[in-house]
Amino acid sequence: EADIYQTPRYLVIGTGKKITLECSQTMGHDKMYWYQQDPGMELHLIHYSYGVNSTEKGDLSSESTVSRIRTEHFPLTLESARPSHTSQYLCASSGRQEPSYEQYFGPGTRLTVT
Amino acid sequence: AQTVTQSQPEMSVQEAETVTLSCTYDTSESDYYLFWYKQPPSRQMILVIRQEAYKQQNATENRFSVNFQKAAKSFSLKISDSQLGDAAMYFCAYHQNRDDKIIFGKGTRLHILP
Numbered sequence: 001e002a003d004i005y006q007t008p009r010y011l012v013i014g015t016g017k018k019i020t021l022e023c024s025q026t027m028g029h030d031k032m033y034w035y036q037q038d039p040g041m042e043l044h045l046i047h048y049s050y051g052v053n054s055t056e057k058g059d060l061s062s063e064s065t066v067s068r069i070r071t072e073h074f075p076l077t078l079e080s081a082r083p084s085h086t087s088q089y090l091c092a093s094s095g096r097q098e099p100s101y102e103q104y105f106g107p108g109t110r111l112t113v114t
Numbered sequence: 115a116q117t118v119t120q121s122q123p124e125m126s127v128q129e130a131e132t133v134t135l136s137c138t139y140d141t142s143e144s145d146y147y148l149f150w151y152k153q154p155p156s157r158q159m160i161l162v163i164r165q166e167a168y169k170q171q172n173a174t175e176n177r178f179s180v181n182f183q184k185a186a187k188s189f190s191l192k193i194s195d196s197q198l199g200d201a202a203m204y205f206c207a208y209h210q211n212r213d214d215k216i217i218f219g220k221g222t223r224l225h226i227l228p
Binding site for chain 2: 101
């Protein structure tokens, strides 16, 4: 079954630790996105990719980095986590052809930095 | 720049009643897509309904329908026969053709009263 996966679902980590949030999709989508969302609040685009070896920064400045070495995989890394990074991180993907302009979302990773 | 405005941060509706969520957007494009997404508490964001701007007919999906007024740049969502499972954050979204991004509104939290 085609889907989009995120791991871990929940992460509590101390300040200064390096973390990587995983995102994978099995739909063969070219485009992938990372959003940051505080609970019950709006989504902020922080990174996106149009395909392998393509990454762009989103509308909200973020200290995180991303990579896109494989079509299906779009991990997000924080080199040194801080309490201000506490949030929910949503990964999404979309296909090349319409009507696939819609984005498909993963379940999210809820990150708490202590 | 394109913007999406949801003027109702929260709404409540009695179970089995009908509710309409408002959305307006600003764009200079003539051809675009509009979406309503649903994000239940602690659950995955899913697409509720999609509207192509070149189609005059309003989209419907079971109990969900839209009122698309292109000239007024309005895109409201009507939920008929509201059910407890409809309780969620609802995001109105606009697909931006020039860079293939989706612009999200700030969301409307919908409460269903039993």
